Amino acid sequence: MSFLKNLLTVFALSCLCFGSSLWAEERPNIVFVLVDDMGYSDLGCYGGEIQTPNIDRLAERGVRFSQMYNTAKCFPSRACLLTGIYAQQSGMDKKHGEMKNAVTLGEVLREAGYRTLASGKHHGTENLYDRGFDHYYGLRDGCCNFWNPGERRPGEPEPGRKRARHWCIDEQTFYPYTPEDPDFYATDAFTDRALEWLEEPETQQKPFFLYLAYTAPHYPLHAWPEDIAKYKGVYDEGYHVIQRRRYQRQVEMGLVDPETTPFTQEPKPGAWETLSRDERAKEAQRMEIYAAMLDRVDQNIGRLVDKLQAHGRLENTIIMFASDNGGCAEGTGAVVFSEDPNDAGTLASYDTVGENWAIVQNTPFRFYKNYSHEGGICTPFIVSWPDGIKEKGAMNDQVSHFIDIMPTLVEIGETTYPKSYYGEKIVPMQGVSLLPAFSGGKVARPEPLFWQWKQGGAVRLGDLKAVKWGPQWELYDLSKDRNETENLAASHAEELSGLVARWEQWMASFDPEE
Structure with missing residues (x-):
């Protein structure tokens, strides 16, 4: 009996030491x-010259999607x-505010028993700590100075900025937030906090969902000098040479078909x-600075992978990677x-890359952020899951959208999406689960996909x-x-009319009071 008792004690201690439990092992962690x-072509695994070895390894261990869509903003x-x-x-x-008529991934997955963590940018008026996340650290607003999102610190120049920004640390919201650390850099800080949470016993004893939402490479162009130095001279040949090389690499890796x-x-x-x-x-x-910003993101993803x-x-963790819109002009x-x-x-x-580099970043597509053309809405999308994806390094051209992430994670988390939340009716999920696509299967999408932002x-x-x-x-x-070069509007007027009617019906379905 004493032998069995000792064996059980050792087992219990090992679960604590290695951050696992029977529950945590049954369902995957999600990042x-x-x-x-x-931009679409910035990553090495999507044709870019920027050094992203850690993200590229995720692609090698998973699936790259070529037709994942965001909303252009x-x-x-x-x-x-x-x-x-x-x-x-x-x-x-129309403007960032509260997310109404909805539940969040944090709320759904926490109800399912996941530890829920969010670090980085939200771009709303709510604290994500109040929307289902056990921890939230980061920028509540849209963009900020990477070195200091707050007020001037003694001995330093005035931070380049548009205006003061809101920052959240769990239940607290700061306005403005001025970090004391003179070596503060937002990309590193978001990762630092996430890695701290992974060490907590509560996170080690449950499956977890981590939403790691970087502000990079959104302007302002801020980067560590040693990262910028890596790219000295890389862009001296100009827009056209860099774009042509990116396109050629995309063709060589089979991401782009030169016929279509x-x-x-x-x-x-x-x-x-x-x-x-x-x-x-x-x-x-x-x-050079833009590339350095994305390089630093990749370094931080490497830190996260090393921790897992x-x-x-790591083997039982799904890591998904995407951008919220195309390159910015x-x-x-x-x-x-x-x-x-x-x-x-x-x-x-406080600077940005401008229109010509944004065009290069979105190679081979037209336009950029704000437009509903492919350059504005098509993002790289990588899914790495060692235990769940058998065909490593695969490419998938099935059409997908950010609205598909909720049904995908509901299925992965073995839970259900509620019809109401705390007595309030919510809108049903609009997307479809992408889980079949992770193993080479087909995704059934019965409805069209829609976009609308400003004039687009x-x-x-x-x-x-x-x-x-x-x-x-x-x-x-x-x-x-x-890449949307042959407009069929005149020759296929009937098909266009039908699609526009569907779009107008979709737009008319929203309650103007909402």
């Missing part, structure tokens, strides 16, 4: 990594991802050649910043996509024309 304003995408319904249904389609996606999208001819030497140097420097490996939990709108070129990438600066709008049914920016609709057959 969703979301980056901000990253940060806060509607994040709302779709967190709720499984369209932003128009949760009241997050010919190389036609590029910055205006001569856009680089007409710049002065100083202007070219400035443009190259912008992209050390805890013996916007100006910054900053009201406080230094124009000294020596300050580029530092606390005092789109509807996709099968391979046909109607899209607009402004009043004029265009029509494309994406099976033959993935």
Whole structure:
């Protein structure tokens, strides 16, 4: 009897030491990594020259999707991802606010017994700690100074910024938030906090869901000097050379079919050649800093993977990776910043990459953030799950959308989606589970997909996509024309009319009071 008692004691201690339990082992842990304003071709595994070895390894151990969609804008995408319904249904389609008529992934998975953790950007007016997450640390707003999101610290210059930002640490909300650590950098800080939570006994004794939502590589262009140094000279040849190389790598890796996606999208001819030497140097420097920001994200994902490996939990952890919209061509709108070129990438600066680099980032697609064309809404999507994905390194061209994440995680978490929450009726899930696609199966999607942001709008049914920016609709057959160059609106007027009618019906279905 004493032998059996000792054996059980050793077993119990080993469960605590290695962060496992029978419950934690039965259902996978889930990590969703979301980056901000990253282009389709930026990652190494999607054709880019930026050094992303840790993300590339996730792709090698999992599946790369070529037709995953967001909403073209940060806060509607994040709302779709967190709720499984369209932003128009949760009241997050026009301005960031509260997510109405909905439950979050945190609320659903915590009810299912998961430990729920969120670190990074939310872009709403709610504290995610109040929306089902056991921990929340990060930026409640849209973007911020990476080095100091708050007020000027003694001995430092004024932080480049648009305005003060909200920051949350569990139940507390700070406005503004001024970190004491002079070495604070948002990308590192988000990861630091997530790794701390993985050490907690409560996290080690349950399956967990971690939503790790970086602000990088969204402007302002801020990066560590040693990361920027890696890319010195990489972009000196200009937009067209970099884009052509990215496209060629995409073709070589089988991500892009030159028959359906010919190389036609590029910055205006001569856009680089007409710049002065100083202007070219400035443009190259912008992209160097941008690359360094994404490089640092990759380094932090490596830290996360190493932690999971050390805890013996990596094999049974699903890691998903995506961007909330395409590369950004916007100006910054900053009201406080230094124009000294020596300050580029530092606390005092506040800069963005501009339109031409945004076009390059979204190779091979048209346009960029805000547009409902492919360059604005199509994101890299990687799913790595050693225990659950047998065909490692596969590519999948099935159409998917952020609204599909909720039904996918509901199925993976072996739980149900509620019809109401705390007595309030909620909108049913709008997407479909992607779980069959992880093993090479087909995903059944009976309804079209819809988009609407500002002047943009789109509807996709099968391979046909109607899209607009402004009043004029265009029509494309994406099976033959993935980068939307041959407008079929005139020759296929009936098909276009039918799709536009579906879109208008969808738009009319929302309660204007919501």
